[in-house]
Amino acid sequence: MSDHVMACIDGSGHAMAVCDYAAWISQRLDAPLTFLHVLDNHPPPDEGNLSGNIGLGSREHLLEELAMLDERRAKLAQEQGRVMLEAARERAIGDGIAEPHVRQRNGELVETLSELESETRLLVLGKRGESAHLASEHLGSNLERVARALHRPILMVPETFSAPERVAIAFDGSKTMRKAIETLAASPLFERIACHVVMVGADVADLRSQSDWAVDTLNNAGFEAHGAVRNGDVETTLHDYCREHAIDLLVMGAYGHSRIRRLLVGSTTTAMLRSADIPLLLLR
Structure with missing residues (x-):
């Protein structure tokens, strides 16, 4: 199940x-x-049970009517x-x-x-x-x-549906996202859909190596994968990349568990949830 x-x-x-x-x-x-x-x-309080709001001067028949009103509202x-x-x-x-x-x-x-x-x-x-x-x-x-x-x-x-044709994966090299890459590579969810692996940070050898691993993992599983490493603010950079490449769906890690990771990753996750105008797939 x-x-x-x-x-x-x-x-x-x-x-x-x-x-x-x-x-x-x-x-x-x-x-x-x-x-x-x-x-x-x-x-919400303005739509909830009204029977406790009468206060002074209440009458039993009013309480009964309000109880019936709440019951009818629940049935509706x-x-x-x-x-x-x-x-x-x-x-x-x-x-x-x-x-x-x-x-x-x-x-x-x-x-x-x-x-x-x-x-x-x-x-x-x-x-x-x-x-x-x-x-x-x-x-x-x-x-x-x-x-x-x-x-x-x-x-x-978002409020309107569009079948995804280009997907971006916000990859940070973490254990969670490495597992996510392997899971997506083994899943039919994004078959025949172009996948962009996006890392945000200084374009150094370590990030390039991690990006290459993710791209190779997807390509070896039969996907059409592309890699990009960009420097800048995470939220702004991801939005810019998605707009430039007409990305239809963004994949990213959800909230971390350690206090430091929760502060860093959690704030980015929340910001992206608030501002994204394309579907956002959160992975744990």
Whole structure:
């Protein structure tokens, strides 16, 4: 049960892109696809349980009516979720998925995804959920928490789908990213897709050697791989490279575990999550 592509569906504008990217990955990996809708048991204060807000002068019948209102609201949210899941299932079938699965769960998103981690091969999320602010650089609170909590690959997607044709891999020579290169080389995910290995740092022999190793590993596995070593700020350099080479998807390591690495890598990961306008695949 650990082979499912898990796609989180909500009422945001990213839902259709989540469906399409998840279907694309499911087909590339020949893996089953599951759409997940999570009903949050702790909605925002302005949308939550109103029965505790009456204060002085409350009457029993008002409390009963408010309780009924909360119950109706919960039922409507559940039904809306079912409608979204069915729409996602139909869209995936239209994308060529024979038997997409749907699941609806009650609970908090990060906790629910952690519970389902053993069933998940790769997770697909929209950059912003339906409750997130619409500012372009706002990062939905759930996304960063999910990225830190889960140990599965996570694909964060923008609002529109485009089948990737050129992929960039932000390679730093770390153990995590060396393992990622070997995993990608053995995976059908990026078959017949041009792969660019990008290292950010002074163009010295050590970085060139590490870049050559990554490129050779991918080329030896039958990929069309290119290497680049650039100096500069990591976030700016990666964005510039992706723009110059019309990159459709960026792969990078997620948050590190040591305190120093978490500060360095984590800050870059968060910055890229906020500013990326192409899909971002996070690997642990």
